[in-house]
Amino acid sequence: MRDPNAGGYNEAVCCGGQDYSSPALLPPFADGKVVTISAGFAHSGAITDSAKLYMWGDNTNGQLGLLTVDTKPSHIPKSVMPSIHFALLACGRGFTLAVTQSGKTYAWGANMHGQLGMGDMAPRSNPQLITRLNGHKMVRVTAGGGSAIVVTEMGELFGWGRNNVGQLGIPRSKSPKVIPEFILSSHDSSAIDQVVAGGYAYQYEGHSMVLTSSGEVHSWGWNAFGQLGIGEVDEGHSIPHKNSWLLKTRVKMIAAGQFASAAVTEAGEVLTWGQNDAGQLGRGDFTSGPVDIPQRIHLEGAILQVTIGYSHMLALSVEGKVYSWGHNFYGQLGVGDHKDKATAQGVSYLQEERIKQVVAGQYHSLAVSVKGELYGWGYNRDYELGVGDNMDRVLPQVVPTLTGHKVATVAAGGYHSLAVCEDGMLYSWGMNNYGQLGHRERSTSKVPTAVTVTTSLADGKQVGKRLRLKQVAAGTWHSLALAEDNHVYAFGRCQHGQLGVRCQKGGERVQDVFLPERVSDHLEDKKVVSIAAGAAHSFALVEVKVK
Template sequence: MEGEGSGRESAARAREVVLISAGASHSVALLSFVTTGNAVSSWGRGEDGQLGHGDAEDRLLPTLISALDDQDVVSVTCGADHTTAYSESGLQLYSWGWGDFGRLGHGNSSDVFTPQPVKALQGVKIKQIACGDSHCLAVTMDGGVQSWGRNQNGQLGLGSTEDSLLPQKIQAFEGVSVKMVAAGAEHTAAVTEDGDLYGWGWGRYGNLGLGDRNDRLVPEKVSEVDGQKMVLVACGWRHTITVSSSGNLYTYGWSKYGQLGHGDFEDHLVPHRLEALRDNSISQVSGGWRHSMALTSDGKLYGWGWNKFGQVGVGDNVDHCSPMLVKFPDEQKLTHISCGWRHTLAVTERKNVFSWGRGTSGQLGHGDSVDRNTPKMIEVLSKDGSGCKQMESSRTDPQPGKIWVSPSERYAIVPDETVPRPPPSLTRGNGNDANVPDVKRVRI
């Protein structure tokens, strides 16, 4: 009997979420399965192929990415509208989704609708991937950093403003062992194994922490803060969050929506300690488009910043310029968090997955398109729900009769049809494909 019980417990533990990541309007989860190894599930907006299911359809519920079956994926990371996954046994990084500016690392700017290997990184041992709005970075096991994608403000750290369609090594870190990197919209931050903090890229709001509002084309070391060594870093769209070895949290950059958490809406040009959480030891941080989240070592979650869609998770839709405690059923303790642009994901010790915030594309995973301002458990992914046992796979068409349409056909301009062009400040894209009007790139 004892043996049978142990087997049941092992099977229960095996079907669980081990990692989650949130993009602009999509979400991804890494699942541990006892018989088939790890699997990857995605849901939300699929317009640019970022879900990896081979089509451009949104998914309102988590759906297994069949192309990653048996690939031994150990990490998943969302960019705004693209996604990456790393296979440890295969020493292979995969990417898919919106390809403009080379953010997928495939040597071109094409959108990709199923996971494809980044051939330039084949065989490279990677310990961490960071994805921003339009650029990516990989930290290798030897502490080096490679970057690729959009580079109009120097966010790749290569000393120029030229985009890179393939991964390139950041030479400025030669002789420096990098521990982790974080990517914002157009800026990047890093902490080294020695506890030093670096910033580069777009710096208009002081989000590089260097005391001014200038861009940097190569990584520059941030002045030592309170004699502290830094161990964690995260980027929001235009703000940065870092944590010291003593567990203190510091923020800097843009704070129009209170995303720095200092009780006001003032920008900070250098790291500024978050006094409201000074009595807590911070174990994890994440930055959204204009909101921030911090997880304490005792499993409590605090949120602050822009809250129009309830992404802070405290039951209202009012912006908060100071940390607010996010409550969970039965006071469950948290183990992992991830901020999307307008939504948030969290995993509890009980292996339940919660989401809240913007739901218009199904990115919350509840089978609907409803916004929520408090955490709601994603039934299909949670141990207290169906425990990852009732998910569809991308090899199954969830909406029979629908056919896949190529990107150029989806966005082709109908003859004699006038397509309204938004102001240049709202558009993104390199404009190289005449069949894809810039209006596609507007994000609401």
């Protein structure tokens, strides 16, 4: 057996210290059968069913914990602290962590990064109790190259050791963390109210954010333009970072685009951050930035919603008025010209309508009125406006095909659009090169075309029963739909796994899914309440019952 997360070599591990290219069987353990194993860079360990710990391999840093100053390697498993009953084991690079059946954590070995959690950087050849964790019972433990993370039975996460690239899940630091630091807790964390995913043209460079019920914003992903809003610019983060700049501002909704992000406060104020080369931050200038912390911008009245395209933003006021700013080469601002705007402009063409939703695609924009009328403007070379031709529009135009259908909600992707009407029917139009319209054919749709989502596509038990839909989300080349049965259906490009379905047929990878397919793996027994689509990634918020 082998720890799948381990790497290294086999010097002095077993059987005379020889390297083996195939598994070598160790002699039977005197204290019973092995139930837990862990392999570090050059040492290994095992726990038997009688809770006894054995270690072998390299001992240069005292990582075997043999209670001796001798650092010679051991070719055979040796008992460690036989009077203690162990339950968990983690071997890192030159150091070891072990958790007893009572949940106490011991550490020994190399400590140049404080990875033993003792408050210093001195190595230990004798197992030492990590006293800073007293009072907490550990249920998970992991050891890396120079850092360690544990999980308590209360769902709390602690970490210590090296953190130069943020590997502990807290803001990165040049100095190591020599004592366990609290990272997060699954119990005191607020529920997630909203999730948004950014990115359009560069599918590998998206970023994501969540908004909690307590108004906190957490972000992760690409950060080359400061779009995470955490006060720094870098390649990005794979771990969610809390936006400390927004802690004193109660946020009620968030938005993510290709290079920028935005938040709306409970007071109706708008904050933006990220790139500003086209004035998309609405700050009154075209300085490219990056702006790496949220900054307030001026808009008339209280704002209810903000949405972001590739380089333009739209805002909806509580009175149902639409504002736009940023890149306008294709007329996506809807103000009658092609000039970029660095400050918010009222979309006067919609002045007589009360709008209930606005969405920004890559270069086009959509708006839904309280009467259920749909308007589109901006880029239209691939018929994403649904007006029957492929001419760009600099002013909002009614989508005639859906007049009278009472549109409930819409989504705008890279070059396609989706709408759900009050009767639960789904319509799609625009580019269909990867099946993102949910039709059998690959052809483009010039006008909104009905898409039937049935249970037969999911389980075949109720052939032909049409499902009513209640929400849609669109990525660059893929689409998601949430049905009233709380199941998610996906279609379009599947190259990066963004559909959440098995994109294979007969052992060959299929990158396109042309008909809506139910996302069943890991969501089958979940109640999905909301969905979001980024450039090539997707999210589903599920309802969690608190015991």
